Amino acid sequence: MFDDLRDLYQEVILDHGRRPRHGTRLAAFDASAKGDNPMCGDRVQVFVRHGADGRIAQTGFEARGCAISIASADLMAEVAAGRTDTDVRALADAFRSMARSGQAPDGDAAMERLRPLAGVHEYPSRVKCATLPWHALLAALDGQGGASSE
Amino acid sequence: MNVVRRAVALDVAAIRAQFPILNETVRGKKLVFLDSAASAQKPRAVIEAMVHAMEHQYANVHRGLHWMSERTTETYEGTRDLVAGLINARDRSEIVFTGNSTGALNLVAYSYGRGILKPGQAVVISGMEHHSNIVPWQLLRDAHGIELRVAPITDAGELDVAAFEDLLRDGKVGLVSITHMSNVLGTYTPAERIVAIAHAHGAKVMFDGSQAVVHRRVDVQALDADFYAFTGHKLYGPTGIGVLWARRELLEAMPPFLGGGDMISSVTYERSTWAQVPHKFEAGTPAILEGIGLGAAVRFVQDIGYEAIAAHEASLTDHALARLGEIDGVHVIGRAQDRGGVVSFTLDGAHAHDVATLLDRQGIAVRAGHHCAEPLMHRLGLDSTARASFGVYTTHEEIDALAEALIRVREFFA
Numbered sequence: 001m002f003d004d005l006r007d008l009y010q011e012v013i014l015d016h017g018r019r020p021r022h023g024t025r026l027a028a029f030d031a032s033a034k035g036d037n038p039m040c041g042d043r044v045q046v047f048v049r050h051g052a053d054g055r056i057a058q059t060g061f062e063a064r065g066c067a068i069s070i071a072s073a074d075l076m077a078e079v080a081a082g083r084t085d086t087d088v089r090a091l092a093d094a095f096r097s098m099a100r101s102g103q104a105p106d107g108d109a110a111m112e113r114l115r116p117l118a119g120v121h122e123y124p125s126r127v128k129c130a131t132l133p134w135h136a137l138l139a140a141l142d143g144q145g146g147a148s149s150e
Numbered sequence: 151m152n153v154v155r156r157a158v159a160l161d162v163a164a165i166r167a168q169f170p171i172l173n174e175t176v177r178g179k180k181l182v183f184l185d186s187a188a189s190a191q192k193p194r195a196v197i198e199a200m201v202h203a204m205e206h207q208y209a210n211v212h213r214g215l216h217w218m219s220e221r222t223t224e225t226y227e228g229t230r231d232l233v234a235g236l237i238n239a240r241d242r243s244e245i246v247f248t249g250n251s252t253g254a255l256n257l258v259a260y261s262y263g264r265g266i267l268k269p270g271q272a273v274v275i276s277g278m279e280h281h282s283n284i285v286p287w288q289l290l291r292d293a294h295g296i297e298l299r300v301a302p303i304t305d306a307g308e309l310d311v312a313a314f315e316d317l318l319r320d321g322k323v324g325l326v327s328i329t330h331m332s333n334v335l336g337t338y339t340p341a342e343r344i345v346a347i348a349h350a351h352g353a354k355v356m357f358d359g360s361q362a363v364v365h366r367r368v369d370v371q372a373l374d375a376d377f378y379a380f381t382g383h384k385l386y387g388p389t390g391i392g393v394l395w396a397r398r399e400l401l402e403a404m405p406p407f408l409g410g411g412d413m414i415s416s417v418t419y420e421r422s423t424w425a426q427v428p429h430k431f432e433a434g435t436p437a438i439l440e441g442i443g444l445g446a447a448v449r450f451v452q453d454i455g456y457e458a459i460a461a462h463e464a465s466l467t468d469h470a471l472a473r474l475g476e477i478d479g480v481h482v483i484g485r486a487q488d489r490g491g492v493v494s495f496t497l498d499g500a501h502a503h504d505v506a507t508l509l510d511r512q513g514i515a516v517r518a519g520h521h522c523a524e525p526l527m528h529r530l531g532l533d534s535t536a537r538a539s540f541g542v543y544t545t546h547e548e549i550d551a552l553a554e555a556l557i558r559v560r561e562f563f564a
Contacts (some may be wrong), residue, residue: 008507018499
């Protein structure tokens with residue numbers, strides 16, 4: 001019945017949407033920001049802790065939202081670990097581009113991990129669900145308190 | 151009950167035949183449109199009235215001395231008579247055209263709020279308002295020192311009438327502005343009781359009738375209301391035209407809202423004088439084509455008749471509550487005794503947006519989100535709901551399709 005929806009709701013999205021691994025507020029963090037989608041009411045707050053080497057040691061989030069937004073936040077937290085802020089900004093650009101076009105560069109391990117979310121490009125109203133956590137993460141790294149998907 | 155209701159039900163097939171868009175397919179499926187509370191589809195009569203005006207009879211209104219302007223003015227102003235009849239206004243001059251319900255609410259918040267209410271007075275809204283009946287009062291509060299009070303709702307999603315009356319007891323409340331039917335819960339508010347209580351405490355009453363006027367006959371005189379707002383596009387008319395009804399003496403006492411052409415009697419650099427109501431509140435070239443379309447929509451509704459509409463939608467709502475109620479994991483939000491054709495629900499294990507996307511795949515259009523009623527969502531402890539809403543063209547089979555699709559959605563997310 002929903003076979004064509006498996007492109008959007010791939011197993012990894014259903015799994016991470018249902019059981020996010022990073023869906024907690026960090027006990028200690030040095031950067032945080034909220035993301036808001038005023039049109040649909042989705043909200044996410046991300047928490048980032050950098051290590052002594054300056055790289056992102058851990059990312060956690062608290063969110064209310066759909067399976068797409070939760071899974072996106074969770075996979076984002078996963079791939080951000082161990083990266084520099086500069087790397088993460090580049091990844092955010094690549095991710096947002098993929099969410100709009102459906103295309104992701106081959107051979108990049110992080111983008112391969114995020115590729116299941118490429119299906120949103122066929123659902124214009126859902127693209128913001130996937131990109132909202134990334135907006136919040138960038139706002140946190142930029143030292144801004146919040147981001148809006150609008 | 152259903153048998154009785156169906157006996158007086160309208161001829162849905164004949165009505166559907168008047169809505170060209172219902173022949174469309176969506177994602178390869180027959181369109182099942184259950185989002186009329188957001189905006190209703192348009193019958194051929196409305197479409198043709200607007201096209202006819204553009205093709206045969208169009209010019210600006212209220213100013214031309216030529217044939218086209220006079221004929222266009224007649225048709226456009228004819229809508230004012232039709233609307234006055236629809237809601238039983240005493241006088242056509244009590245009908246002010248606005249852009250939509252939001253425009254009507256803002257007009258009253260600005261003009262009555264700043265012009266008549268005094269700092270220190272209060273406005274009461276309810277805990278189940280659309281943002282359009284919250285934010286204008288916040289603007290008034292912040293600009294003019296008006297207190298904003300919120301009458302709570304019960305867990306069933308009904309106005310807590312005793313608590314509402316308590317909010318009025320200190321005599322400071324100048325205006326109650328409240329929905330006549332919730333766009334989320336489907337709840338009808340007890341309009342006559344609200345008016346009686348408010349008037350007993352010296353407050354005027356404004357109703358946001360955006361949803362109510364679509365489903366039931368509204369008689370502003372029988373309600374003894376002071377202001378009533380609704381929008382055309384939910385009433386099978388075009389976007390861009392709404393209605394503010396108010397008692398004539400209130401409109402006459404209120405200062406203008408927007409200034410410009412059409413709303414003046416005379417203008418000099420020193421001072422201007424205002425046109426008679428309702429034109430005092432209708433600055434600028436109005437939504438002429440939309441006004442003409444609204445007239446056709448009012449005729450369309452009256453031709454069907456509110457008795458038939460109300461019976462049809464009550465039957466649909468009962469059917470929806472029964473069908474959704476028997477699906478494990480589906481929770482209908484709101485259990486008001488008196489309710490109209492709007493049913494919000496949640497599904498365990500699935501966010502409303504995901505539900506809406508999966509339903510859309512089956513050609514079923516529902517709304518998902520906070521429905522422009524965030525404070526109500528907080529009150530209910532929810533982030534969002536999915537909402538199915540019904541119109542004159544909705545069938546019992548479409549509700550069956552929704553119920554069957556929801557079972558598959560539940561399995562998908564299980």
